[in-house]
Amino acid sequence: MPIFDFQCESCGHGFEKLVLKSDAPAPACVACSSNEVIRKISAPGFRLSGSGWYETDFKTGKKKNLASGSDASSGS
Numbered sequence: 001m002p003i004f005d006f007q008c009e010s011c012g013h014g015f016e017k018l019v020l021k022s023d024a025p026a027p028a029c030v031a032c033s034s035n036e037v038i039r040k041i042s043a044p045g046f047r048l049s050g051s052g053w054y055e056t057d058f059k060t061g062k063k064k065n066l067a068s069g070s071d072a073s074s075g076s
Helices: 061-065
Strands: 003-008 014-018 037-040
Antiparallel strands (some): 003 014, 003 037
């Protein structure tokens, strides 16, 4: 479910809100209850963490060894 960033044009308060549809109207300001709220463009809430993340992490069988196998192209 997407969490959007909003900015109130009346009081300037910024807040995040879970909105079920991207085309839903902006919620009222949580600080002053004004309806003059705009949705801001923001980076997605996405983070890869841990010791590493590789394209082969979610592959099974022979496809899992593509990076180190003889099937991989050498570029020459």
